[in-house]
Amino acid sequence: MEKLTGLKKIKTAVFISGTGSNLKNLIKFAKFKKSPISINLIISNIKAKGLNYADQFGIKKKIFSFKNIKTSEKNILILIKKEKINFICLAGFMKILSKDFIKKFNGKIINIHPSLLPKYKGLNTHERAIKDKNKFTGCTVHYVSSKLDSGKIILQRKIKITSKDSPTSLAKKVLKQEHKFYPAAIMKIFN
Numbered sequence: 001m002e003k004l005t006g007l008k009k010i011k012t013a014v015f016i017s018g019t020g021s022n023l024k025n026l027i028k029f030a031k032f033k034k035s036p037i038s039i040n041l042i043i044s045n046i047k048a049k050g051l052n053y054a055d056q057f058g059i060k061k062k063i064f065s066f067k068n069i070k071t072s073e074k075n076i077l078i079l080i081k082k083e084k085i086n087f088i089c090l091a092g093f094m095k096i097l098s099k100d101f102i103k104k105f106n107g108k109i110i111n112i113h114p115s116l117l118p119k120y121k122g123l124n125t126h127e128r129a130i131k132d133k134n135k136f137t138g139c140t141v142h143y144v145s146s147k148l149d150s151g152k153i154i155l156q157r158k159i160k161i162t163s164k165d166s167p168t169s170l171a172k173k174v175l176k177q178e179h180k181f182y183p184a185a186i187m188k189i190f191n
């Protein structure tokens, strides 16, 4: 990834589908002088709760239904170009981007996943980790490639699973670490 030159921040879009706690955290991180990115656009496929942060922080937001993936992606690309976006962070975005879209943005889309990849790609990671009696789980920030949750790993954080953990308590524990490690991974990429 390119090195930062001067003080210009890399214009970033965050894609969400849910509560947007990672989005909020990235917005706060981006406001720090040391942050290599600025959050300039928020994209969702639904009326996600997290879109409220767009209004709260005065960031442009747009919903694309993804009912027709090709059309939605085509329109996203137009908007991204218009807004001069050069980096994309997926944060709980529940749609799978097409190979074509990923290729157009090659090496510039990253994602956070709530497991120690390559373990537990896809959904219900905490249930699966507990069911398999894993002693550890974690979160992974990785580049997005054409294969689901399989791109090059940027940063991983290991988190202990105790006998008291339920999928809900584990999700809470992991999310707390996600908030630390998503910005850390971005710092690692650009510095």
Ligand code: GRF
Residues within 6 Å of the ligand: 016, 017, 018, 019, 020, 021, 022, 023, 050, 091, 092, 093, 112, 113, 114, 175, 178
């Ligand atoms: C996070 O656990 C993330 O790893 C996963 O979806 C969740 C999104 O949470 N992909 P939030 O919307 O950022 O609160």
